[in-house]
Amino acid sequence: MIKRTAEEIESRRARRAERRQKQRDANIARAAKMHIARLASDPLIVITSDDNVARRVHIGCSGWYYWHWKGHFYPTDAPSNQLFSIYQHNFKTVELNAPFYSWPTVATVKTWKRQAEPSFVYTIKVCELITHIKRFEDTHALIEDFGYVADVLGMQMGCFLFQLPPSVRYSTDMLQMILSQLDPRRRNVVEFRHKSWWNEDVYSAFQAAGAIFCSCSGPRLPDELVRTADDIYIRFHGIKQWYRHDYSDAELTVWAERIKLSGAKTVWAYFNNDRDGYSIKNAKRLLQMIDASA
Template sequence: MEKSTLTKEQRREKREIKRQKQRENNVLRAFKMHKLRLASNIPSPIRPPAPEGTTYHIGCSGWFYWHWRNAFYPEGLATKDWFAHYAQTFGTVEINASFYSWPTETTVMSWIKQAGLKKFVYTVKVCELITHTKKFEGTEELVKDFGHIATILGDRMGCFLYQVPPSYHYSPAKLKAIVSQLQTGQRNVVEFRHGSWWNEKVYTALKEANLIFCSCSAPRLPDELIKTAEDIYIRFHGKKAWYRHDYTQDELKEWAKRIQQAKAKTVWIYFNNDFGGDAVKNAKALARMLKSKL
């Protein structure tokens, strides 16, 4: 096959056309999910009481990466078998594709099917239609509609991750918009990408609403663990470069110490430093430090 002769600008334009098509489809898919939610007689799931001690859910942010071939997935393993291979090691995954493309009912059902009889939990990143396009303005129904995914997944549902853009700086009005819409009774996590959100007013508001502040290991963001609920949630993106960092034993030990000192009921940890398969290696290492099964 001949190499593409497209220029860098043409490739960028092609990607943007594809992204715009995804954004348009997200509106249509959200409307279908809205109708599905209204027609459903199944009540929204209620979080069960947390068990005694601390429960750990440790995995990766996504599992389908071509550069994991030969790094995590054995050479010759068909891509249709990649999830099964991933699930042999981990009991949870953070779905990132749902951010770009609002999942259909068929897609969510396929998650259930691929997990089979294995005890497996999905955390789902919320579609950008809510967090980036509309930025929580007039999204009350959309939040409920996306939340219907939890109804479909049942006991395979972990958290909903709401990631807001770096351009979304703190203000009392924005904080109120987030808090007022996310008190749905589900495990809702908010990941901020601007340092202005690391302040006591945000922590207090999230605590009162039982919402989970996403602690981050990421470039130019505060490197600390914030606890605003019984659950804590941590994403490992990389120290100096996004998605490209192999965490040292000392760096992981520091996080293990913070996690143990937090004494949370449930701990959700996802590694997003997918480059070179470091996410898999680092997740395993941190699990050993926390004496947790994967």
């Protein structure tokens, strides 16, 4: 194992911060271009949240483009342009994390649509420009613009996932600001990372707005399934450590039973524990459990 000096570590951090800032600056320009594209589009092509999902159980991974999956899931010698084909041979849905960091271009979204089979469904994590930079401060137009992704994907669009940072704690003002800006035509999921949001006032407000409260399996977060709509949405991050927990059959059985008892019409579940390919194994196993209990 190579040991790095303090100077090398600090240099890497500085370069990473510089790249992230450039990415964030670029997101503003990309959002502006999508705004123009949305305004120029035919409003009649808007796909509502209830039009586009035939299957009722959607289980997959949070992301699919991981080099460290080579040797675990992808063949070691598989070229990068074949990885998605391998992924969708095993799963019928994916939660895309990349749009969180980089606001997608229309061309990129069209590539997603073109590369996928007609039955494949994408869930899209909304850009941090909305959730982390502006934190929903006057983001109604930005949310509408990002929603154009769904119009381009059409029948292959699943959910929009809005993830808030752990520093955002519950308040009635923040709750109202979030829900008042969501587009009711879309299937909107909101993931909180602070436990204060797990309360009945939030659940009631989500139900009234038709929004989906994201249930989380994650460190220091309430371990429960919350249903606020006909759809339920679960993200599996890990129990004691983020992104690196290998869920046991016993742990997955608990969630399979919760899903069954929820009475939800549609299930969305994504595994974000990508370390060592655990998400692949765990997603397949949960899908087997759900299918067996159907």
